[in-house]
Amino acid sequence: xxxxxxxxxxxxxxxxxxxxxxxxxxxxxxxxxxxxxxxxxxxxxxxxxxxxxxxxxxxxxxxxxxxxxxxxxxxxxxxxxxxxxxxxxxxxxxxxxxxxxxxxxxxxxxxxxxxxxxxxxxxxxxxxxxxxxxxxxxxxxxxxxxxxxxxxxxxxxxxxxxxxxxxxxxxxxxxxxxxxxxxxxxxxxxxxxxxxxxxxxxxxxxxxxxxxxxxxxxxxxxxxxxxxxxxxxxxxxxxxxxxxxxxxxxxxxxxxxxxxxxxxxxxxxxxxxxxxxxxxxxxxxxxxxxxxxxxxxxxxxxxxxxxxxxxxxxxxxxxxxxxxxxxxxxxxxxxxxxxxxxxxxxxxxxxxxxxxxxxxxxxxxxx
Numbered sequence: 001x002x003x004x005x006x007x008x009x010x011x012x013x014x015x016x017x018x019x020x021x022x023x024x025x026x027x028x029x030x031x032x033x034x035x036x037x038x039x040x041x042x043x044x045x046x047x048x049x050x051x052x053x054x055x056x057x058x059x060x061x062x063x064x065x066x067x068x069x070x071x072x073x074x075x076x077x078x079x080x081x082x083x084x085x086x087x088x089x090x091x092x093x094x095x096x097x098x099x100x101x102x103x104x105x106x107x108x109x110x111x112x113x114x115x116x117x118x119x120x121x122x123x124x125x126x127x128x129x130x131x132x133x134x135x136x137x138x139x140x141x142x143x144x145x146x147x148x149x150x151x152x153x154x155x156x157x158x159x160x161x162x163x164x165x166x167x168x169x170x171x172x173x174x175x176x177x178x179x180x181x182x183x184x185x186x187x188x189x190x191x192x193x194x195x196x197x198x199x200x201x202x203x204x205x206x207x208x209x210x211x212x213x214x215x216x217x218x219x220x221x222x223x224x225x226x227x228x229x230x231x232x233x234x235x236x237x238x239x240x241x242x243x244x245x246x247x248x249x250x251x252x253x254x255x256x257x258x259x260x261x262x263x264x265x266x267x268x269x270x271x272x273x274x275x276x277x278x279x280x281x282x283x284x285x286x287x288x289x290x291x292x293x294x295x296x297x298x299x300x301x302x303x304x305x306x307x308x309x310x311x312x313x314x315x316x317x318x319x320x321x322x323x324x325x326x327x328x329x330x331x332x333x334x335x336x337x338x339x340x341x342x343x344x345x346x347x348x349x350x351x352x353x354x355x356x357x358x359x360x361x362x363x364x365x366x367x
Contacts, residue, residue, distance in 0.1 A: 166301030
């Protein structure tokens with residue numbers, strides 16, 4: 001995997017504005033950002049009501065317990081409110097947890113978001129990166145030497161669906177592995193950032209095991225599905241005692257974050273609209289990408305993004321797309337080579353613009 005200090009997040013629209021000299025407002029209005037895998041379907045928000053509520057509450061401290069928001073999240077994710085902690089985004093949660101937990105050993109199922117490696121290298125006694133392939137079975141991992149005789153307070157990190165590949169692994173298949181970790185006083189941290197794009201049903205999520213396993217934590221991004229990455233807001237699901245000990249953040253969310261998300265969670269149409277968009281736009285986008293000479297391979301994906309292997313370095317393609325106001329994300333921070341890109345699925349007209357731009361590129365040898 002790339003050095004932790006080199007981890008770069010997608011969604012660098014402000015950096016694009018500085019590089020091109022565009023005013024920020026103009027860049028935000030014009031850029032097609034395929035580097036950030038955000039829901040292309042936005043929640044229905046009553047903006048006048050939202051702003052009025054914020055104006056009323058702004059002179060006051062927010063509810064330190066965020067009771068109303070936790071209750072709404074509990075209803076959406078089928079959890080008790082005390083099994084939910086709120087954080088200033090998942091990146092903050094990663095660092096907060098490792099800083100407080102100080103694991104004896106961390107095993108990272110790679111590839112994964114580079115902030116996990118950065119936090120583990122800083123706060124864990126030992127860090128192991130274990131490449132996980134879609135074909136690897138959790139039962140086979142039980143026999144892997146890495147998971148034999150783990151020291152107490154070891155933590156394994158799994159991203160499901162995986163990123164940047166987008167592969168979904170059934171939680172039920174991991175139950176023996178989770179039980180094995182518990183016998184060794186080790187924990188499993190599951191990042192389910194993109195799981196809502198697959199579904200909210202408990203059968204898709206490790207949430208179904210929380211009452212049985214106090215060595216299980218789930219990191220749930222809230223900004224990707226609810227189209228609000230500027231609101232630094234995330235949730236952690238787990239044992240109430242563990243959450244209280246590791247995620248005591250004072251005032252975890254701002255009034256704006258809280259009120260926006262409450263309205264987004266209350267939108268009864270969002271799940272169906274998101275499902276309809278993704279089921280329609282995704283196969284059309286894949287079919288169009290398959291016709292391009294510059295695309296060598298499209299990895300199977302269960303999520304709202306695609307991992308591509310290109311016939312030339314992603315940096316070269318980024319340089320060609322940037323003048324056209326389009327951003328894509330290279331995957332070197334995930335530990336992949338310079339020809340791999342993760343591309344968000346957007347609205348059909350936006351996808352078509354990227355296809356048209358890529359059509360103009362000639363294939364050339366790569367990695």
